[in-house]
Amino acid sequence: MNVIESTDRGLYCAKADVYIDPWKPVPRALITHGHSDHARPGHDAYACVKSSKAILRHRLGPIKMTTYNYGETFTINGVKFSFHPAGHVIGSAQIRIEQDGEVWVVTGDYKLEDDGISETYEQLQCHAMITESTFGLPVYDWTDQEEVYNDINNWWSENADDGTTTFLTAYSLGKAQRILQHLDQSIGTVYCHGAIANMNDAIVNSGIDLNPYHKVNADNKADDYKTAIVLSPPSALNSAWIKRFKNPSVGVASGWMALRGARRRRGADRGFILSDHCDWKSLNQAITDSGATRIYPTHGYTQIFSQWLTEKGYDSQPIETAFIGETLDAEPQEETKV
Amino acid sequence: MKHFTNLFLALDQTTKTTVKVQSLVDFFNAASDSDKVWAIALFTHRRPRRTVTTSLLREWAAEKAGIPLWLFEETYHVVGDLAETIAKVLPAKSTASTNRDLSEWIQYIMALKDKDEEDKKQQITEAWESLTADERFLFNKLITGGFRVGVSQKLVTKALAKYLDSHTTATSREENQIAHRLMGNWDPVTISFQDLILNEDPNDDLSRPYPFYLAYALEDSPQDLGEPDDWAAEWKWDGIRGQLIRREGQLFLWSRGEELVTDKYPELARLAEAVGPDFVIDGEILAYGDGMPLPFQALQKRIGRKTVSKKLMAEVPIIIMAYDLLEIGTHDIRDQSYEKRRDQLKGLISDLPLHHDILKLSELQAFDTWAELSSLRDTARERLTEGFMLKRKTGDYKVGRKKGDWWKWKVDPMTIDAVMIYAMRGHGRRANLYTDFTFAVWDGDRLVSFTKAYSGLTDAEFKELTSFVNKNTVERFGPVRSVTPVLVFEIAFKGINESKRHKSGVALRFPRIKRWRRDKLASEADTLANLKALLR
Numbered sequence: 061m062n063v064i065e066s067t068d069r070g071l072y073c074a075k076a077d078v079y080i081d082p083w084k085p086v087p088r089a090l091i092t093h094g095h096s097d098h099a100r101p102g103h104d105a106y107a108c109v110k111s112s113k114a115i116l117r118h119r120l121g122p123i124k125m126t127t128y129n130y131g132e133t134f135t136i137n138g139v140k141f142s143f144h145p146a147g148h149v150i151g152s153a154q155i156r157i158e159q160d161g162e163v164w165v166v167t168g169d170y171k172l173e174d175d176g177i178s179e180t181y182e183q184l185q186c187h188a189m190i191t192e193s194t195f196g197l198p199v200y201d202w203t204d205q206e207e208v209y210n211d212i213n214n215w216w217s218e219n220a221d222d223g224t225t226t227f228l229t230a231y232s233l234g235k236a237q238r239i240l241q242h243l244d245q246s247i248g249t250v251y252c253h254g255a256i257a258n259m260n261d262a263i264v265n266s267g268i269d270l271n272p273y274h275k276v277n278a279d280n281k282a283d284d285y286k287t288a289i290v291l292s293p294p295s296a297l298n299s300a301w302i303k304r305f306k307n308p309s310v311g312v313a314s315g316w317m318a319l320r321g322a323r324r325r326r327g328a329d330r331g332f333i334l335s336d337h338c339d340w341k342s343l344n345q346a347i348t349d350s351g352a353t354r355i356y357p358t359h360g361y362t363q364i365f366s367q368w369l370t371e372k373g374y375d376s377q378p379i380e381t382a383f384i385g386e387t388l389d390a391e392p393q394e395e396t397k398v
Numbered sequence: 399m400k401h402f403t404n405l406f407l408a409l410d411q412t413t414k415t416t417v418k419v420q421s422l423v424d425f426f427n428a429a430s431d432s433d434k435v436w437a438i439a440l441f442t443h444r445r446p447r448r449t450v451t452t453s454l455l456r457e458w459a460a461e462k463a464g465i466p467l468w469l470f471e472e473t474y475h476v477v478g479d480l481a482e483t484i485a486k487v488l489p490a491k492s493t494a495s496t497n498r499d500l501s502e503w504i505q506y507i508m509a510l511k512d513k514d515e516e517d518k519k520q521q522i523t524e525a526w527e528s529l530t531a532d533e534r535f536l537f538n539k540l541i542t543g544g545f546r547v548g549v550s551q552k553l554v555t556k557a558l559a560k561y562l563d564s565h566t567t568a569t570s571r572e573e574n575q576i577a578h579r580l581m582g583n584w585d586p587v588t589i590s591f592q593d594l595i596l597n598e599d600p601n602d603d604l605s606r607p608y609p610f611y612l613a614y615a616l617e618d619s620p621q622d623l624g625e626p627d628d629w630a631a632e633w634k635w636d637g638i639r640g641q642l643i644r645r646e647g648q649l650f651l652w653s654r655g656e657e658l659v660t661d662k663y664p665e666l667a668r669l670a671e672a673v674g675p676d677f678v679i680d681g682e683i684l685a686y687g688d689g690m691p692l693p694f695q696a697l698q699k700r701i702g703r704k705t706v707s708k709k710l711m712a713e714v715p716i717i718i719m720a721y722d723l724l725e726i727g728t729h730d731i732r733d734q735s736y737e738k739r740r741d742q743l744k745g746l747i748s749d750l751p752l753h754h755d756i757l758k759l760s761e762l763q764a765f766d767t768w769a770e771l772s773s774l775r776d777t778a779r780e781r782l783t784e785g786f787m788l789k790r791k792t793g794d795y796k797v798g799r800k801k802g803d804w805w806k807w808k809v810d811p812m813t814i815d816a817v818m819i820y821a822m823r824g825h826g827r828r829a830n831l832y833t834d835f836t837f838a839v840w841d842g843d844r845l846v847s848f849t850k851a852y853s854g855l856t857d858a859e860f861k862e863l864t865s866f867v868n869k870n871t872v873e874r875f876g877p878v879r880s881v882t883p884v885l886v887f888e889i890a891f892k893g894i895n896e897s898k899r900h901k902s903g904v905a906l907r908f909p910r911i912k913r914w915r916r917d918k919l920a921s922e923a924d925t926l927a928n929l930k931a932l933l934r
């Protein structure tokens with residue numbers, strides 16, 4: 061029997077009787093990070109890293125929760141667990157599981173590059189790895205992030221010169237904070253959709269500093285936004301909410317923007333290739349560096365990625381989840397409250 | 399290629415028409431005349447002759463990217479665009495740029511024509527290594543064609559008019575004039591910008607067609623169009639749109655796709671010598687026998703063939719069903735009213751009695767009230783037509799798709815309730831969703847697949863279906879998955895024919911998903927007998 065197996069409730073460690081990011085209610089859940097395809101409501105008890113606590117509270121309300129430091133080991137029925145930075149969003153973790161000398165790692169969502177706000181990815185060694193493969197195709201090759209921030213600031217600055225509102229969509233947990241930390245606020249004011257502002261508030265209250273931001277509210281006039289940038293979750297693009305901005309220039313910041321078709325479909329003026337997931341090269345590097353021989357991809361192009369790994373000599377099988385993971389339109393945590 | 403790449407990026411980074419037009423004007427100002435001609439050619443779907451096959455391009459790209467061919471193909475399936483897939487799987491540019499402009503790169507590609515495979519490979523991969531990902535994408539597009547950047551012919555025309563207006567040495571031209579000049583048979587390899595746009599009398603091209611006037615579909619009742627008396631109604635024929643041109647004793651037939659198809663319909667050739675004035679007729683190429691249109695499927699046999707046998711001509715006779723006259727003698731009469739043009743068309747055809755077997759007038763249907771026309775429309779299918787075309791009697795002949803004077807008023811398509819049994823991931827913009835589905839009907843207790851369909855659902859529904867497919871996959875066959883047969887959809891289609899090639903024994907025309915029947919169980923879907931009843 062495997063240390064971790066895939067069940068209809070999610071990834072399961074039988075010996076310890078705990079689930080990892082389960083999608084149906086379970087007694088005990090270890091949570092890699094706060095996105096809604098990983099942190100679902102309804103479990104009896106949750107465990108996560110300390111820096112994810114405020115985010116989970118904000119999203120799930122008063123849940124029963126145990127928190128750990130990164131690297132801190134805890135043992136359940138002889139199985140050793142620990143959380144390690146995944147570099148995906150604030151408070152994101154990989155989970156290391158050691159049972160009878162066999163080490164497994166569940167990566168959750170991750171990226172190798174340091175985004176300046178998420179705890180930097182730690183490369184673990186293991187025998188078996190359950191890795192995400194959201195962007196597991198060789199066409200996904202991320203642009204240097206500094207270049208992307210420059211592009212965003214230049215675009216904002218040009219719009220501000222014309223008195224055109226700049227409207228940029230980004231997931232409210234992760235991407236929004238990452239962008240906020242890299243905006244050049246000498247250009248104008250940063251406004252956030254309520255979903256993002258509330259998430260920011262929760263993060264700031266937990267003791268993490270963020271650059272200044274304003275919440276969009278009903279008292280604002282269209283003129284307030286003339287030289288501003290507005291950060292909003294992708295879902296707001298198709299809602300009445302966006303109507304308060306007069307002819308904004310619309311941008312989308314996402315890994316999916318790497319493909320022309322995805323950008324054109326969105327009807328966005330600009331697409332910025334910025335992802336909190338691994339690109340093709342990073343995925344392959346992380347797998348090589350883990351030393352693992354058994355690789356189980358989940359999220360995204362699992363079949364294709366698994367076949368590629370098999371040909372490279374790995375023992376590999378895709379793991380299906382009930383969720384399709386991150387897509388262009390479906391934000392992992394779809395929050396509409398303003 | 400700098401100017402052209404900048405133009406492409408500018409066009410690709412905006413959805414605003416005014417910005418697109420300005421980017422084109424900037425390009426026309428900066429580019430050489432030969433680059434202008436090539437850019438216009440590419441935007442109007444012309445491209446250099448293909449000198450390298452796409453299968454070789456795929457092989458070389460996979461090799462240079464260090465990935466197996468199957469992975470390249472899977473990736474291409476997700477991306478949906480070959481030029482883009484190649485541009486992005488290749489490693490970053492590794493050699494210094496060469497300063498070739500657009501037309502020089504096109505010459506580079508055309509010069510590969512007589513080279514052997516090794517030489518071609520070397521030249522193509524050298525080019526890839528010297529280009530950025532954006533430039534590479536454009537370079538690949540020059541080879542593969544299918545260059546779409548959200549620039550319509552109308553936009554190019556507008557930008558050219560603006561450019562000529564602002565340019566002191568050039569002559570101004572009306573947009574309509576430019577649109578006309580961009581039609582027809584011109585070759586970017588040989589034509590100059592001067593000849594294409596500027597020279598005064600381009601009488602060299604007798605075959606040049608006019609831009610077609612295209613109708614919008616009428617969604618609701620024609621009540622809103624106003625007085626029935628202001629409108630003429632013709633049957634909407636189920637053939638292909640064509641423009642029949644006779645000038646100086648030569649005959650040309652253009653299809654709507656701007657393809658010269660004269661040789662496919664040799665029975666029309668004798669019109670070249672018919673008595674009377676020259677003409678340009680707008681009409682329908684229609685399979686027609688025993689005083690009745692034949693089903694579209696019959697015409698399809700002729701569309702596909704380059705050369706036509708006597709046997710096929712006898713089996714599928716065709717006619718031109720004429721409905722408009724654009725030029726008579728040498729006069730462009732498109733600015734005259736529909737009524738006046740029709741009068742002249744009627745006169746022209748009745749003066750050609752020897753040719754009425756191949757040239758017919760699309761008769762007007764008399765009606766006093768919309769209700770009367772509506773009940774006549776109910777007979778459209780038995781007449782093998784698609785409904786009515788409604789045309790304003792006082793309207794002129796416009797360029798392109800314009801609202802107002804022409805409307806197509808089609809009968810409802812046929813429908814059937816079917817069970818979804820296979821799903822396949824979409825291409826391009828829907829690469830991460832399942833969007834291509836196969837549907838089945840009941841034959842006893844077996845489900846028999848009878849059609850694929852994709853268009854017709856909302857993005858939210860596709861997302862929901864994707865999630866369904868992920869949870870209900872039974873088997874995988876490459877990119878295709880079979881799913882638990884529980885969901886029912888209403889499939890609409892425009893026609894149905896017997897087919898020996900299909901398991902179900904029928905083939906549909908233009909099937910699409912009309913709606914998701916969440917209210918129906920799989921057991922309540924239609925049967926093969928229901929489907930076959932529609933054959934009549």
Ligand SMILES: [Zn+2]
Nearest residue numbers: 093095169392
């Ligand atoms: Zn995530």
Ligand SMILES: [Zn+2]
Nearest residue numbers: 097169385386
């Ligand atoms: Zn995820």
